[in-house]
C-alpha cells in the first residue's frame with residue numbers, strides 16, 4: 461500500500477501534457493484511502509482547487525457530493541473508511557472554454573488496476589461521472605442512461621452524475637435522481653459504514 465502510493469505520488473507521466481496547458485502546472489496526484497476502506501468514490505479527476513489543496517473534493521463539487529451522501533467532512537475524510545480514487549489522479553488542466561480537460565487515459569491504464577488491488581475491503585463503490593462508469597461497468601450509453609439503470613448495480617455499485625454545478629440542469633430535468641437515487645445512496649452508506 462505504502463509502496464504503490466509512494467510511486468503514485470512520484471508519477472510524472474503527464475508532465476509534458478500538463479506543461480502545455482494554460483495553467484502549465486506540474487503533476488500532483490490527489491487521492492485518499494487505507495486498506496480497511498469499505499467505500500470507494502471513483503471520481504473523474506481533481507479540479508484546480510483540489511490541485512492547490514492536495515486534498516480530494518475541497519471544492520463546491522465536494523460539498524454537493526457530501527450532501528448527496530448525507531455525511532459530514534469528518535466521515536468523508538476518514539481514510540480508514542472511505543477511499544477516493546479518481547480516474548485521473550492529477551488535475552488535467554482546462555480546455556479552450558475553461559472547462560476541465562478529461563482525465564488522461566494513460567492514468568487509469570497505468571495505475572488503476574494496481575491501486576484498486578490495494579483496497580481488498582471495498583463493499584460499495586460510487587461511480588461518479590462517465591469516465592468511472594465506463595471503466596468500472598464497461599458499459600455503453602450516456603450518463604443519463606447509465607444512472608437511470610442504477611438499481612441494476614446495487615448493492616455493490618451506484619452510478620452518479622458528476623456533482624459539478626454544470627449538472628444542476630441535469631438534476632432538475634431528472635427529478636427521480638433526488639427522489640429515488642439519493643435515498644438509496646444514503647441507505648447503502650449507512651449500512652456499509654455502520
Ligand code: SF4
Nearest residue numbers: 471473474487550567
Ligand atoms: S494523471 Fe496519473 S499518469 Fe498522469 S502524472 Fe498524474 S498520476 Fe501520473
